[in-house]
Amino acid sequence: MSTTSIPTVSVVMPVYNVEAFVANAISSVLKQTYNDFELIIINDCSPDNSIQVCERFKDPRIKIVHHTQNRGLAGARNTGIRNSQGKFIAFLDSDDLWHPNKLLRHVQHLTENPNIGLSFSRSAFIDANGKPNHCYQMPKLKNINSGYIFCRNPVGNGSAPVIRRETLNAIAFDHIHDNIIERCYFDPTLRRSEDIECFLRIALTTCWEIEGIPEPLTLYRLNAEGLSAQLYKQLESWEKVAEKTRNYAPLFSSQWEKIARAYQLRYLARQAIRLKDGSAAVKLTHQALKNHILMIVHEPTRTITTIGAAYLLKCLPFLYKRIEYHASILIGLMQKKRIQQDLS
Known part of the structure; x- marks a missing residue:
């Protein structure tokens, strides 16, 4: 991909207090076998050295956008989408990792199935040190309706989905922040559960289908310090x-x-x-x-x-x-x- 062309995929990665993990997350994006992408990193006012780590990467496909105040995952993802160009929007939480074929498989899935608006993969669990525990998220992959999404959120985590821009545009709404009208896709008033709310809104208010692919292409880090x-x-x-x-x-x-x-x-x-x-x-x-x-x-x-x-x-x-x-x-x-x- 040339530095002036519009990428097929925009990868949106919020960054906040992930100094220990973010370099590996970025590396997993740069190692993708499908390389027609841009990586948009949103600095959500991280208090540690996460952004300094990000700035060490000199790949021209990387763009860093800075928030002036912490907005949470929903706000950061919205900022990333607004600054993106791709036909497909992929999301990666900055403490997780991707299999090298992640983007390739999702681009194939969405291209071959024009009725699908949100493609997701299964996920393999890793521990805080990145070591696999050999267990997986095993959601239902096909024939997913709004009731099933509400009950079980088959997408599973924020690093699994790749969504068409058309699909996100179909659920977009305006939200006022600091007297500025912003185009939003995830609900910025939510600090948690923002992903299930977005996916449910897609299922309830649009005709786009949600479907998964069987490979565990996302490596989902279990937080050992949860409360x-x-x-x-x-x-x-x-x-x-x-x-x-x-x-x-x-x-x-x-x-x-x-x-x-x-x-x-x-x-x-x-x-x-x-x-x-x-x-x-x-x-x-x-x-x-x-x-x-x-x-x-x-x-x-x-x-x-x-x-x-x-x-x-x-x-x-x-x-x-x-x-x-x-x-x-x-x-x-x-x-x-x-x-x-x-x-x-």
């Missing part, structure tokens, strides 16, 4: 998404909101288990079942496993630790076999 208190802040943000959705899609919300809340609570219970907070996991599991007891029938394996893990972690944490290690190995092998089957 259980953050889970309740995430739930609070999710409730704001539910309220917003209720205002513009009341019939949809009346059918799906309580069910979706149950699945969100179950998801948070599983996060509490990962954070080794058995008490929070049990509490969140009870709330999930209270909202939708039939989740035991609809998804028995995942629901019963979550309940069992929550109580085992709370009551017998040492035994849980031993079982978790062996179970994760088995689950990882089963997931890898499923991926290989889907690719064959």
